[in-house]
Amino acid sequence: MQSPKAFTLAAHGAKMPVIGFGTMELPQRPAELVAYAIKCGYRLIDTARKYGTEERVGEGIRASGIARDELWVTTKVTELDAREADFLRSAETSLKALGLDYVDLLLVHWPQPKVPFAETLGALAKAKRSGLTRHIGVSNFTLAMLEEAVHVCPEPLVTNQIEYHAYLPQDRMIAALRRHGMILTAYCPVARGKLLDDPIVGEIAKAHGKTHAQICLRWLIQQPMVAAVPRALEEAHIVENLDVFDFSLNDEEMRRISTLRSRNIRIADPPERAPKWDVETIA
Numbered sequence: 206m207q208s209p210k211a212f213t214l215a216a217h218g219a220k221m222p223v224i225g226f227g228t229m230e231l232p233q234r235p236a237e238l239v240a241y242a243i244k245c246g247y248r249l250i251d252t253a254r255k256y257g258t259e260e261r262v263g264e265g266i267r268a269s270g271i272a273r274d275e276l277w278v279t280t281k282v283t284e285l286d287a288r289e290a291d292f293l294r295s296a297e298t299s300l301k302a303l304g305l306d307y308v309d310l311l312l313v314h315w316p317q318p319k320v321p322f323a324e325t326l327g328a329l330a331k332a333k334r335s336g337l338t339r340h341i342g343v344s345n346f347t348l349a350m351l352e353e354a355v356h357v358c359p360e361p362l363v364t365n366q367i368e369y370h371a372y373l374p375q376d377r378m379i380a381a382l383r384r385h386g387m388i389l390t391a392y393c394p395v396a397r398g399k400l401l402d403d404p405i406v407g408e409i410a411k412a413h414g415k416t417h418a419q420i421c422l423r424w425l426i427q428q429p430m431v432a433a434v435p436r437a438l439e440e441a442h443i444v445e446n447l448d449v450f451d452f453s454l455n456d457e458e459m460r461r462i463s464t465l466r467s468r469n470i471r472i473a474d475p476p477e478r479a480p481k482w483d484v485e486t487i488a
């Protein structure tokens with residue numbers, strides 16, 4: 206089997222690992238867990254200013270001893286810093302917190318409708334041009350917002366990081382992202398545990414000698430231009446979530462898992478900042 210490190214997606218000059226380690230919550234042993242994930246083979250660490258985990262992520266990276274250029278670090282600027290000066294200050298604060306000279310990917314964490322997109326996306330492009338980040342993207346953008354962002358941003362966007370798992374359809378977004386040569390980065394890839402006792406997933410897991418989580422992740426990354434950033438605090442889960450490259454799902458298995466979309470469960474929907482989500486057809 207090829208090393209998991211070899212599995213990347215290409216978009217606008219970026220080569221982004223297809224599985225990353227999510228760090229939204231790292232209550233215990235945070236730096237050790239990040240270092241452990243890197244030692245296990247994770248090459249993408251997903252953090253954000255909002256999570257308050259950047260310092261710990263930086264410590265974990267240093268503790269792992271990995272060379273900087275072997276790692277992909279993603280961070281995000283909150284919707285409260287959508288004005289240009291705030292945005293660039295936030296990006297610089299992130300670098301200080303992480304102890305890094307640059308990140309690999311900087312995202313607009315949530316859309317801010319009170320600030321013109323041209324200003325926020327312009328600041329994002331400036332962050333790239335001034336070397337704070339190698340690549341840029343957005344998160345939690347709807348279809349219309351994505352089109353506007355692509356249109357006004359002077360630099361190419363490589364991803365829209367959104368909630369995506371077998372219980373939530375995203376067909377129209379996937380199609381739009383592919384049209385723009387962009388990656389869909391799936392957060393909540395195991396629906397925060399809700400998919401882990403699904404009977405259809407369980408049946409397929411049994412057939413492959415894999416776990417529910419591994420089937421959910423494999424279903425995601427087997428779709429073109431889809432990456433996933435699962436979070437796990439249990440060491441066994443951390444290992445397991447990267448062990449998804451030695452098998453594949455057949456067309457019938459992919460189709461059966463896709464039927465679970467009828468549950469239409471959205472988990473991350475904070476009323477104070479979530480946009481009005483697109484409605485997907487649930488066949």
Ligand SMILES: NC(=O)c1ccc[n+]([C@@H]2O[C@H](COP(=O)([O-])OP(=O)(O)OC[C@H]3O[C@@H](n4cnc5c(N)ncnc54)[C@H](OP(=O)(O)O)[C@@H]3O)[C@@H](O)[C@H]2O)c1
Binds near residue numbers: 226227419435441442
């Ligand atoms: N851009 C955004 O707005 C946004 C929003 C939400 C999340 N995210 C990113 O996406 C990451 C992941 O999303 P998430 O944390 O919300 O949801 P998630 O990864 O779907 O679910 C995490 C939960 O699933 C459990 N789990 C993971 N792998 C498992 C396995 N192999 N076996 C059993 N249980 C397993 C974890 O348990 P244990 O902890 O016990 O291992 C944890 O309770 C975040 O950390 C963050 O980096 C981004």
